[in-house]
Amino acid sequence: MAGEVRVMVGTNAFGMGVDKPDVGMVAHINMPGSLDAYYQESGRAGRDCEPARCVLLYTPTDRRTHQFFMRRRYSPPAAVLAIARGLEERSPLTLDELAARANVSPRRADAIVAAMEEAGAVRRLRDRRVRPVSRHLVTTAEQLVETYAELQAADRQKLDQMIVYCQTAMCRWHKLLEYFDGISTLEHCGHCDRCLSEERSEETGDRN
Numbered sequence: 001m002a003g004e005v006r007v008m009v010g011t012n013a014f015g016m017g018v019d020k021p022d023v024g025m026v027a028h029i030n031m032p033g034s035l036d037a038y039y040q041e042s043g044r045a046g047r048d049c050e051p052a053r054c055v056l057l058y059t060p061t062d063r064r065t066h067q068f069f070m071r072r073r074y075s076p077p078a079a080v081l082a083i084a085r086g087l088e089e090r091s092p093l094t095l096d097e098l099a100a101r102a103n104v105s106p107r108r109a110d111a112i113v114a115a116m117e118e119a120g121a122v123r124r125l126r127d128r129r130v131r132p133v134s135r136h137l138v139t140t141a142e143q144l145v146e147t148y149a150e151l152q153a154a155d156r157q158k159l160d161q162m163i164v165y166c167q168t169a170m171c172r173w174h175k176l177l178e179y180f181d182g183i184s185t186l187e188h189c190g191h192c193d194r195c196l197s198e199e200r201s202e203e204t205g206d207r208n
Contacts, residue, residue: 012041021048027055031062033069034158035165035179058166063159070155074148075112079104083112084141087122092129115144171195 001020008018012032026045032038038056046052082102087093093101099109113130116122121140123133134140165175172192177184188195 012037018044019047020044022050023047023052024050025053025055027057029057030065031056031058031162031166033066033155033162035162035176036158038162038165039176039180056166063163066159070152070159073155074152075108075115077145077148079108080112080141080145080148081138083109083116084121084137087130087132087137090132092125092131094129098130112144116140119144169194 003022008014023045026042028038028041032041042054042056045054079102082104083098086098086101095106095109095113098113099106102109104112113122113124116137117124119140121132121134121137123131125131161179165172165179168175171186171188171194173189174184174186177186188198190196190199
């Protein structure tokens with residue numbers, strides 16, 4: 001922050017916490033999972049209103065990486081329903097007991113219990129056991145499965161839009177404005193790689 005170091009390397013979480021006005025360049029070594037994330041992260045550059053650069057190194061394998069993490073982000077339907085059925089006997093269980101009964105990892109069980117607790121279906125006791133407080137555990141679990149499916153579909157759509165941005169032959173600012181505003185009257189920003197490449201091609205053609 002004092003300007004003693006010229007280059008910083010970090011995760012996207014680190015980048016989002018940086019509010020330094022004189023950052024002149026942000027380089028992504030991997031593609032973010034959405035245009036929302038990319039816009040926020042690349043926006044760390046040029047906050048002093050001086051010219052700045054944003055570089056995104058993209059490869060098609062980035063898509064597979066995000067798809068892998070998407071599959072792990074939300075609990076599988078079978079696991080969610082197994083946790084709900086494991087609590088149907090109405091007796092409190094420790095997280096390890098519940099995980100063993102549902103045949104899932106304790107970490108997965110903890111995530112599902114947290115979601116069901118937020119929905120008001122279960123409660124964690126002081127001794128760290130889990131107690132059902134709703135008679136409709138399976139119904140809550142089914143609703144949770146439906147919510148996860150909707151979230152996964154939204155994540156896939158955002159990833160597809162990010163891929164389109166990376167592969168587009170159009171002005172990149174046009175695609176960004178189109179994504180956030182739904183419509184863009186800007187056809188050429190004159191600054192992105194696509195616009196500059198088009199200008200160079202036209203200059204070459206004029207000389208020929």
